[in-house]
Amino acid sequence: MSGHHISSAKFLWGVGITLFMLTILTVAVTWIHIPSPWNVVVAIAIAVVKALIVSAFFMNLYWESKFNVLLFVMSAAFFLLMIGITLLDTLYRNDPIPSF
Amino acid sequence: MAGHSATEEKLDHLQHHFIDSDQQFEASKMGMWIFLVTEILFFGGLFVAYIVYRAWYPDLYLLASEQLDTFWGAVNTFVLIGSSLTVAMAIRSAQLNQIKGLIINLWITIGLACVFMVIKYFEYAEKFAKGILPGSYYSYEGVAHEKANIFFSIYYMMTGLHGVHVIIGIGLMLWLVYKAKKKVFHSGYYTPVEITGLYWHLVDIIWIFLFPLLYLID
Amino acid sequence: MATNEEIKNRKRIQVRRFVPEEFPEKHYLNEEKGLWAWLTTVDHKKIGLMYLASIAFFFFIAGVLALLLRTELLTPARSFMDADVYNQVFTLHGAIMIFFFLVPSVPAVLGNFVLPLQLGAKDVAFPRLNLASFYIYVIGALFTFYAIASGGVDTGWTFYTPYSATTGGNVMAMTFGIFILGFSSILTGINFMVTIHKMRSPGITWSKLPLNLWGLYATSIIQILATPVLAITLLLLTMERLLGIGIFDPAMGGDPVLYQHFFWFYSHPAVYIMIVPGFGIISEVISSFSRKTIFGYWAIALSSLAIAFIGFLVWGHHMFTAGQSSLANMVFSFLTFLVGIPTGIKIFNWLATMYKGSIDMKTPMIYAMVFLFLFTIGGFTGIMLGALSVDIHLHDTYYVVAHFHYVMMGGMVMAFLAGLHYWWPKMFGKMYSEFWARISAALLFVGFNMTFLPQFVMGSQGMPRRYFNYIDQFQPFHQFSTLGAYIMGVAFVLMFGYLLHSLLKGERAKANPWGSRALEWQTTSPAPLHNFEHTPVIVNGPYDYHKPMSEFQLGIANSHNGHHHHEEVSAKRTETEQA
Numbered sequence: 001m002s003g004h005h006i007s008s009a010k011f012l013w014g015v016g017i018t019l020f021m022l023t024i025l026t027v028a029v030t031w032i033h034i035p036s037p038w039n040v041v042v043a044i045a046i047a048v049v050k051a052l053i054v055s056a057f058f059m060n061l062y063w064e065s066k067f068n069v070l071l072f073v074m075s076a077a078f079f080l081l082m083i084g085i086t087l088l089d090t091l092y093r094n095d096p097i098p099s100f
Numbered sequence: 101m102a103g104h105s106a107t108e109e110k111l112d113h114l115q116h117h118f119i120d121s122d123q124q125f126e127a128s129k130m131g132m133w134i135f136l137v138t139e140i141l142f143f144g145g146l147f148v149a150y151i152v153y154r155a156w157y158p159d160l161y162l163l164a165s166e167q168l169d170t171f172w173g174a175v176n177t178f179v180l181i182g183s184s185l186t187v188a189m190a191i192r193s194a195q196l197n198q199i200k201g202l203i204i205n206l207w208i209t210i211g212l213a214c215v216f217m218v219i220k221y222f223e224y225a226e227k228f229a230k231g232i233l234p235g236s237y238y239s240y241e242g243v244a245h246e247k248a249n250i251f252f253s254i255y256y257m258m259t260g261l262h263g264v265h266v267i268i269g270i271g272l273m274l275w276l277v278y279k280a281k282k283k284v285f286h287s288g289y290y291t292p293v294e295i296t297g298l299y300w301h302l303v304d305i306i307w308i309f310l311f312p313l314l315y316l317i318d
Numbered sequence: 319m320a321t322n323e324e325i326k327n328r329k330r331i332q333v334r335r336f337v338p339e340e341f342p343e344k345h346y347l348n349e350e351k352g353l354w355a356w357l358t359t360v361d362h363k364k365i366g367l368m369y370l371a372s373i374a375f376f377f378f379i380a381g382v383l384a385l386l387l388r389t390e391l392l393t394p395a396r397s398f399m400d401a402d403v404y405n406q407v408f409t410l411h412g413a414i415m416i417f418f419f420l421v422p423s424v425p426a427v428l429g430n431f432v433l434p435l436q437l438g439a440k441d442v443a444f445p446r447l448n449l450a451s452f453y454i455y456v457i458g459a460l461f462t463f464y465a466i467a468s469g470g471v472d473t474g475w476t477f478y479t480p481y482s483a484t485t486g487g488n489v490m491a492m493t494f495g496i497f498i499l500g501f502s503s504i505l506t507g508i509n510f511m512v513t514i515h516k517m518r519s520p521g522i523t524w525s526k527l528p529l530n531l532w533g534l535y536a537t538s539i540i541q542i543l544a545t546p547v548l549a550i551t552l553l554l555l556t557m558e559r560l561l562g563i564g565i566f567d568p569a570m571g572g573d574p575v576l577y578q579h580f581f582w583f584y585s586h587p588a589v590y591i592m593i594v595p596g597f598g599i600i601s602e603v604i605s606s607f608s609r610k611t612i613f614g615y616w617a618i619a620l621s622s623l624a625i626a627f628i629g630f631l632v633w634g635h636h637m638f639t640a641g642q643s644s645l646a647n648m649v650f651s652f653l654t655f656l657v658g659i660p661t662g663i664k665i666f667n668w669l670a671t672m673y674k675g676s677i678d679m680k681t682p683m684i685y686a687m688v689f690l691f692l693f694t695i696g697g698f699t700g701i702m703l704g705a706l707s708v709d710i711h712l713h714d715t716y717y718v719v720a721h722f723h724y725v726m727m728g729g730m731v732m733a734f735l736a737g738l739h740y741w742w743p744k745m746f747g748k749m750y751s752e753f754w755a756r757i758s759a760a761l762l763f764v765g766f767n768m769t770f771l772p773q774f775v776m777g778s779q780g781m782p783r784r785y786f787n788y789i790d791q792f793q794p795f796h797q798f799s800t801l802g803a804y805i806m807g808v809a810f811v812l813m814f815g816y817l818l819h820s821l822l823k824g825e826r827a828k829a830n831p832w833g834s835r836a837l838e839w840q841t842t843s844p845a846p847l848h849n850f851e852h853t854p855v856i857v858n859g860p861y862d863y864h865k866p867m868s869e870f871q872l873g874i875a876n877s878h879n880g881h882h883h884h885e886e887v888s889a890k891r892t893e894t895e896q897a
Contacts, residue, residue, distance in 0.1 A: 016185035030318040043312035051305045068133045075137040079144040089646035117440035127443045127516040138546040145550030236562030247571030253563035
């Protein structure tokens, strides 16, 4: 239990600059046109990395109790569950059951 | 738990049903984390709608996102990340008992949040002028897709709800400034700063996803 | 596992026995007086009682609406109300019962009252948030009343689009009221989770947590994960009506089935918000009145969590005929059957707990038995409805109506009544008339089965739900059903009568009238303002009936349960960490 982690100012600035760089990166990759599904994958991947950095080092999840980390993971997991199962419907609305 | 000589002296903040400062701090922080879970699923519903319709109408998303200005979207991303940084600095100041630094950092954060909202206002105004209004008020002809308003409905819902969260965040931080000036916070008690910070970072994270999903569809 | 250093840092604490005082002069009900003290109280017990009064009021209203519906259905054509009114009445019956009674009933009333007592805490983690959640509930209720007064709602409690986006009446005020209500539910969930994590008395490890708290914990998880999705759904519906955003409107490229996905992503787990805390109560009652250690403690505790989790995977079984893809139908049907597993585990464990116990058929136990009987029927008929081909025939018939009334009323309401009768002496320090309570329970059981058993038959013969008219062949069933509803009405009036009598003239309750080992019974009845006059220390599990009572009444010696006593602080923290 280390709820009172104090980051150094240098460290926080480092995190901030990393996030700025990643923002530039995510804009820059749209200039080289990556073919269709992969452009989304790259954009989401960069966003996930940024979100993880914010949660780990700004929100101090890195030093946080495991339960709070679990909460964060669970919320992402349940969101994926919601979208995953909904897509089972909306993507296959017109087809009969695939492979039947 | 060590190094809490300051807490032993000042215990005004400790509510009667808690045993000590640490228990109260940990409880508040866990409460905020659980609240953030609800926020993630709250926005999650909109992301689901976004994904379902993107899978259905990929061309629409390509066409419609051209109406959004990537430059200002990127600027707003910088602004929000910057404000996350200053909130983190504010918490650090509070932890180190630097109340002046806390107040300055909070003011910068509030300023950046206002810049975000002003840019958002100009983005909205530009679209309203063109007739890109939500739902049945949509009257713009420039997007060659018959379902165009679906994209903008989702855009307005997502950014609008996010904007509401930014405004709530500004309110919370003004309240923190007020409290900080009354010398409520010190290194032994800065729980409201910490949990408002958590909230603000989440607002930032949501924008980190909104930016590529809405503006960067090339 | 404790490291060597931790073991060295452990402090020994002196414990002694604290026998609860009988018939205390001062307790939480009379320590602060006046209406204002009640309305601004942050005491979890009083907030629980305020919730109790509110949900009793809503149960009364929705119950009267149900009786009106049943009376209208006495004859195949119009009996005394118009079809439009009928639509509004069944909508209100459903919406009020679910959002204003069932969802808050056990967590907000009994949970609020008993959770800190069972933990040996002075209050929940965020008492002011707790009070706020009550007022948010009241504000939500006011919006609903406004909706009723300004045109009513006739969409059914599910507010399906596109009908709800276009129909007259005041759908917006109603959904906004329920949106607000969601916050109340979320705040309660946050409060309970944090309290269970952070405010346990020395010695209460996860394996010594009363099963009622495991139930409430699982419920809180569902409240936190599902309720926000309801909020966004209702917000989108409101926007649909306000601006026509078209996300659920097929004419504009939207998808009405997506609304159902969103709605049931909340509302199916919400069914478990209603029933899982009931499981917790039943575990407490059955163990207490069988005088026996609960059978399969971990099986019951973990099956609550399993139900909470599986509850998020099955929402599509409400949409088998709504036009979702066959693939989704198949997956949802399969996943639905999984719910039967943890539920079955619970039923078997309760039966095994009673086996060779010395069962005392007091009123709470009678309700627990009624619960087991009715809930099992409700559960099994649910499995039938989960089968795809069967559901095509039974979907939206009275079979479904009967099924969820067996679960919600036969399960949840009976569990609530079991809990209410079980903790009544702790709440008010008064006993009720055992004789009249038994009569009332018997009437309720008979009336309930008379009302809903015929509906299974009607449904399987094709009587659709929510219909105002019906063909003549169903009349005998409907009349029998209505008669049963009246009997239930009488039973509830009787219950109101003897509970009121108990409040006014009831015999004073002893601290532990049931001889229970659970922590909440080891303080006075009613409890003192801060729940315990000492800091309780727990050495045994809550169901260890083979251990002497003296081992359940321990507390930290030489320390009053006062404010910020430092020696006590360090001792207590160390003990908690050991756990």
